[in-house]
Each structure stands twice: as structure tokens, then as C-alpha cells.
Amino acid sequence: MESSASVRTEQFVCGLRETVVSTGQVFTTQWHEFILSEDYNKMTSAKNYPAHQNRVTMVQFILEMEWVLSTGQDKNFTWHCTESGRRLGSHRTSAWALCLQFDIQTRHAFVGDYSGQVTILKLDPDNCSVVTSFKGHSGGITALYWDPVRRTLFSGSSDHSIIMWDIGGRKGTAIELQGHNDKVQSLCYAHHTRQLISCGADGGIVVWNMDVKRQETPDWLDSDSCQKCDQPFFWNFKQMWDSKKIGLRQHHCRKCGKALCGKCSSKRSSIPLMGFEFEVRVCDSCYESITDEDRAPTATFHDSKHNVVRMHFDVTRGWLLTSGNDRVIKLWDMTPVVS
Incomplete structure (x- = not known):
């Protein structure tokens, strides 16, 4: 004690x-x-x-x-x-x-x-x-x-x-x-x-x-740009210069592990079978694939x-x-x- x-x-x-x-x-x-x-x-x-x-x-x-x-x-x-x-x-x-x-x-x-x-x-x-x-x-x-x-x-x-x-x-x-x-x-x-x-x-x-x-x-994947929309992350200076775009912050989908920008991972959901009893960040495509049965605690x-x-x-x-x-x-x- x-x-x-x-x-x-x-x-x-x-x-x-x-x-x-x-x-x-x-x-x-x-x-x-x-x-x-x-x-x-x-x-x-x-x-x-x-x-x-x-x-x-x-x-x-x-x-x-x-x-x-x-x-x-x-x-x-x-x-x-x-x-x-x-x-x-x-x-x-x-x-x-x-x-x-x-x-x-x-x-x-x-x-x-x-x-x-x-x-x-x-x-x-x-x-x-x-x-x-x-x-x-x-x-x-x-x-x-x-x-x-x-x-x-x-x-x-x-x-x-x-x-x-x-x-x-x-x-x-x-x-x-x-x-x-x-x-x-x-x-x-x-x-x-x-x-x-x-x-x-x-x-x-x-x-x-x-x-x-x-x-x-899943393991979190490494990438220099969003793996959905290909927007560069803020440390990718070359792609930011070539595309004339400001770099974005990196996030990860807890279901697939992909590296994503905030816009492509704006949804949140619980995934109890993966251990996430609380709502966590997921990408838009993974959010659509999660059923009500998957969300059962x-x-x-x-x-x-x-x-x-x-x-x-x-x-x-x-x-x-x-x-x-x-x-x-x-x-x-x-x-x-x-x-």
C-alpha cells in the first residue's frame, strides 16, 4: 500500500x-x-x-x-x-x-x-x-x-x-x-x-x-507528406518550395497508422477491439468503415x-x-x- x-x-x-x-x-x-x-x-x-x-x-x-x-x-x-x-x-x-x-x-x-x-x-x-x-x-x-x-x-x-x-x-x-x-x-x-x-x-x-x-x-508510418492528399508536412521544405504551399502538422490514424494532415483525419471514434475505449483520431476512410458493432465497448x-x-x-x-x-x-x- x-x-x-x-x-x-x-x-x-x-x-x-x-x-x-x-x-x-x-x-x-x-x-x-x-x-x-x-x-x-x-x-x-x-x-x-x-x-x-x-x-x-x-x-x-x-x-x-x-x-x-x-x-x-x-x-x-x-x-x-x-x-x-x-x-x-x-x-x-x-x-x-x-x-x-x-x-x-x-x-x-x-x-x-x-x-x-x-x-x-x-x-x-x-x-x-x-x-x-x-x-x-x-x-x-x-x-x-x-x-x-x-x-x-x-x-x-x-x-x-x-x-x-x-x-x-x-x-x-x-x-x-x-x-x-x-x-x-x-x-x-x-x-x-x-x-x-x-x-x-x-x-x-x-x-x-x-x-x-x-x-x-498498427505501427505509425513515416512520411514527409500526407498519405491521403499529399500536402507537405512543415519540415518538408523542398515540397513546400516546389508546391508553394505552407507545411502542415502531422497526425496519425489510430486504425491504419497512416501519416495524415488534420483535414484528412478530422474524425474521432472509439475502437474497442483495438483497445481504444475512448474516442481517438482516425482518417475519414477508416471512420466510414467502423460500424456501430465495432464501437461496442x-x-x-x-x-x-x-x-x-x-x-x-x-x-x-x-x-x-x-x-x-x-x-x-x-x-x-x-x-x-x-x-
Whole structure:
């Protein structure tokens, strides 16, 4: 959870051992292990782990392996053995490491950083190797969620977008989701209904239907002139001189990706199957091809009335727990929308 003093604390109750792992106070460079009493009313400090040289951003406990993974603003991802307290290894990222996920079966760690890059690491008891890295966000990675069943990774970013990376199936496929007006803070997934839940700094809770055939957003094309009317853009000095015309500003159609002037892309439309739940700029020809059925929303929007920084979804009861910068914890019954 995160308080108004911007303290990020991750707590994980390790059921069999009855311990809690926490990142501690403001700008802490270590995380702590506590022993919980049987009635859960008292915590006794057990170990301190000096894992980082700058603020710890996330901690994840893997009960099956007795590992604790952590990321920090020292650009390091580390993992420790909780039985011995020994540091097993670390990996240095290109920017602040902000969030992580872990696949128990394959021992792959997914680390998101401030530059917008996600790095996949293969972990062994004493070392790690880089499998690959990919980048699709223009802002830092603020949230990750790994679905081990469908081998899909969801990443949320400060650029207000979510990307679904199909790692296990169609490798390289990236589906973009646009439904927040501020940075995405937390993600969770309902496997039984194939619905993604996202929370953001805009106070919005968005429930995405992922059981539809979605389309990849096209790459934006490069051109020195409008690809519809051939009017030069303002940096194309030669064509402006030859045609005696003033250069125009460049825009892009979100459906086809063509580079266009403002006149040829004056229409706006939602394209939910491409992830655009809000209206975006499209060219005139693409606007005519979009039907009312294509505009049918694939997500529902709910106002949490606070800046959500962390959430947890209980699949068995359909309850969603959110915490915000206002120091308020809210419990939501999501069964009417996640079912």
C-alpha cells in the first residue's frame, strides 16, 4: 500500500510459516521479515535483509522455493533465500526497477523498469541469465501481472496504457488497452472469466473483457507528406518550395497508422477491439468503415473515488481490495461485473 507520504510497502503473508515480508519505511534500502502471532495481532522481527542501496520498490515472496525477490531504485533486481538469509544473486537493469512478476514452473522473472522496458530473466539458485527484453510503453512500467495459464503478461505504465504480451502463444503479439486518464497503478486478472482489472491514479477501476478477439494497433508510418492528399508536412521544405504551399502538422490514424494532415483525419471514434475505449483520431476512410458493432465497448468503468495505488482481487468471493494515497482501504463486491 502507499500512504500520502508516498511510502510503498508490499506485505505478503506466508501461510505455512506465518511470516510477513515488508519493505519498511520511507526510502528504505532493505526489507524485513516478521513472525506473526497465532491470533495475527502481533509481529516479531525475525530478519533484516540489506538487499538494495536505494529505495525498495517491490517485494515478492515465493513460498514453494523459499525465495524473496525484490526490485529497487538502485537499478537492481535481487533474490534471497529466506531459510539461510543468503543473497542468491542479482541483475542490474537499465533504469530504476519498479515492479516484478515470477513464474514458478519455469523460474522466469519479469522485471519492469522506469524506462518502459520489461526484462525476462531465467533464475537459478546461484545465477540468472537474460532471456529477452521488450519495450512498448513510452513511460515507466508501473504494474505487471503474469498469467501462467495462458502464458500472457500484462504491463501497465505511466503513459496511461496497458499492453498484453502474448508470450506463450503467438510470440511477439502485443495488444494495447487504453482506458485510463492517468498512470496505471495496479493490475489483476480473473482467470475463470478472462477479465482483466486495472486501477489507476485517475481513480478509475476498469474491467476488461479479454475473451474477445482483439487486434494489434498498427505501427505509425513515416512520411514527409500526407498519405491521403499529399500536402507537405512543415519540415518538408523542398515540397513546400516546389508546391508553394505552407507545411502542415502531422497526425496519425489510430486504425491504419497512416501519416495524415488534420483535414484528412478530422474524425474521432472509439475502437474497442483495438483497445481504444475512448474516442481517438482516425482518417475519414477508416471512420466510414467502423460500424456501430465495432464501437461496442469491451470494458466497464467504475469510479473508486480515490487514487488507487494497490489492489488485491479475491477470486473465490469476487471481492476487490483497493488502497490509495488518501490512506483509505476499500472493499468492493465485484460479482456484478466479474462473473
